[in-house]
Amino acid sequence: MDTSAHAGEQALLEQGQASLQHLLGPEWEVTLQPEQSLGGDHRWDAMLQIKSRDGVYVQMLVEVKQKVTPKEAAGILNSTAQLVRRVNQYTRLMVIAPWISPMTQDALRSSEIDYLDLTGNVSLRVSRPAIVIHTQGADRAPAGHRSPTSKPLLTGLRAGRLVRLLADVAPPYRATELAHRAELSLPYVSRLLDTLEDQLLIQREGRLIVSVNWQGLLRARARQTDLLRTTDPTGMIAPNGVKAVLTQLANMPPDYRHEVFVTGSYAARSFAPVSVGGQLMLYVQEHPENVERVAGELGLMPVPEGADVLLLKARDRSVWQRPMESAGVWQVGLSQLAVDCLSGPGRMPAEGVKVLEFMVEHEHVWRKTDLSLSGEPTLS
Template sequence: MAHQDSPDTIEAAGPKPERPIDIYRRAAVCLEACLPLGWTMSSDRPRSPEAPQRLVVTSPEGESVSFAIVASRGVLSGDVARIAAELSDSDRGFVCAHYLSDPVRRQLDQHGISYADATGNLTLVASRPAVWVRNRGADADPWRGPGRPSGVLTGEPSDRVVRALADHSGEMTVPELIKLSGASTGATYRVVEVLMEREFIRRIPRGGITEVRWEQMLRAWAADRKMCATRRFAAPDGLEIVRNQLAERIDITYALSGVGATDYADSDVLELYADDPDDFAGALGLRPVDRGGDVVVAIPWSPVVFDRMDRARSLRSVAPSHVYADLLSGPFRDQEAAEHMRARLTADEAHWRRPIH
């Protein structure tokens, strides 16, 4: 078995590679420098800016092993299981990124996936021909300065940017996104970088956002964001009276969500957002309860729940994108209704995503 374990760190230099082809080339340089004597590597010729599809490593005896190349700007811990699932049972993966953190590298090792980043972190393993190559690179992302994004979609800027991207279609510039979302300039650029690293959006270098993978983005946002506190209330006169009151009054600020904001099924519980649950309950004559209840009121972390509201059965509801996220995770979650909502949103994007131009 050929074995190469280099203690030397290949220092990152120059600008961070952005295009898939550049990410692969930097990773390939690291791998070629660490291969045992007599071993060679090759790949198919890609069409720039895409990376090659396959890497072939050949032993001195002429025996070869092939790897499927996965080039990504950034890989997070939550992405590893997806990458492993997308590889066929008989295939081997070779993940390339500008930087792979220690937790991500450990997960890739556990899944038997080879990898290399532009700082020199590298593992390549195969059983036939038997080869094991390993190298130590940087312990921290050299391109991430103080205050740069953590990779997690939490906080009001993330709420605003994710919702604005999901709710609109068409190519948009970051200044346009800043205006649509209402987030600050710095925060918007930071969230955009996280979304690019997680490959939920595509952006021309220093240019506009050309593609939004809204379903994957909303799933990640639903999983990352904080859980809202909720209050429960009973409706002494029944839910129909409450619905009628909400349909008639414009002085009460609320946004319906959950199953009741969809056409999936009738709900015997009214689920909604309100900034002040006690004021909301007082205006409608609701009685607080510890368990059960007819009305569940969530206190929103950010006012984005009231942006671009929709109508559901004469009631104001959060936007369809927000309904989907709430059904995936949080106090209003319902997996079957979420799948129904996903199918509906996918089937008719033009109905709920507003053209940017």
């Protein structure tokens, strides 16, 4: 092992040991076993011993990782954990890392692997002595955690376009087909698909994508975006009320209806009624004059605060793809709505969860069976 890398992992191990000691408190003793030092020829990196004041202890075999993916958690780490349990049912495997993503945490828990990261994400379940710890830290990677050579993340306009296509159309299909339909470069699509495979969001057989975890995909996209930050909203007041705006939209000429799409709480309420009220969110094309034009046509007035209508700028054409109609008003497609709500403020994430539940129950209705259908509305 490179000397600097070894030093980095040793420092990470010691920080993890100190964090665990702090969590458990003075009634417990957390020690690094010297005979199991970092860099040995065994299948784990180190061994920690957790000992209670009355002398009962458990040994934790530790994997120190600068980065760990769901694929590793479900693969090699799961195999190691199973081996450890076969040798001694009371010995546990723990992963220590600078940061562990929510999806990786889920995969580790499914494999009955304990974990600790330096942002405060901790899961530890020991039956003897009895220890149960579960704390939540950062759900996004801290600044500097991602290296410049990392594979692309689920941020940005291009990623959003591919995410929606993967969610809206059931496989099988290939990267070349996705790149053509999404009008993205094949190298970019291939790199992003590699990332999604590492995150267990897709499964491939050779070059063929055979399965997409569309729920996890939409949740992951929402975690890495922010609706209000990415759409540059303009606050408006509707003098005659929000219901009057919706009625006006329903009565607009057919061509105009496709220039303004409803998203957020009012769109979610069509499929997953959770609450009443809230701001009416409308997508418009990303041109400054469109905000003024739409506001004028709908009788909206700009206000610095207290807005009951937000005009959002659609920065990518994927926002307009596969829309749906409700009560004569056009809304964004279900996958776009789910991401918008999950990444929105206030009670919107709860509404996003309800939208996902609706999508699960009605997947056979909204999800397309072939990429050739990707230009059709979500619901018709």
